[in-house]
Amino acid sequence: MGIPSEGSGIEVSIDGLRDLANQMKVESGKTLGDVHEQANGALSGGTPFGAASASGYVHAAKHRYDLTAQRAIATLNEYATQAVALANAALAIANKYGDSDAFAKAQVSDVQREIAAALAAERARQQNGTATTPGEAV
Numbered sequence: 001m002g003i004p005s006e007g008s009g010i011e012v013s014i015d016g017l018r019d020l021a022n023q024m025k026v027e028s029g030k031t032l033g034d035v036h037e038q039a040n041g042a043l044s045g046g047t048p049f050g051a052a053s054a055s056g057y058v059h060a061a062k063h064r065y066d067l068t069a070q071r072a073i074a075t076l077n078e079y080a081t082q083a084v085a086l087a088n089a090a091l092a093i094a095n096k097y098g099d100s101d102a103f104a105k106a107q108v109s110d111v112q113r114e115i116a117a118a119l120a121a122e123r124a125r126q127q128n129g130t131a132t133t134p135g136e137a138v
Helices: 014-043 056-096 100-105 108-127
Strands: none
Touching: 014 056, 056 108
């Protein structure tokens, strides 16, 4: 099997793409939504251990633990943001190129633009405090 020639395209079912996007939202809501809430609740307040200790080593360990927890929450938030953005991009592509003639003319750069736009929109919603909860329809 060789490298596809330019313009050979990839066969994609528009209905399948919509189904995939909707399933991604449902699955991310089930898994990411619950895990996201648990992680934020358990890790966002910092760690109580070592607060009364006079040991610099304990305080250093506590600090590293807190940083790790913050990074874990940030990573989970970014993963949730990208999962929602990818599902939104898939829906946007399916809606924009819903008929076979339009989809046949779509280029990879069109798809890349849709994904980038969906990610930028979700990040903007996140900054405005209106980020989409995983699994929530947009």
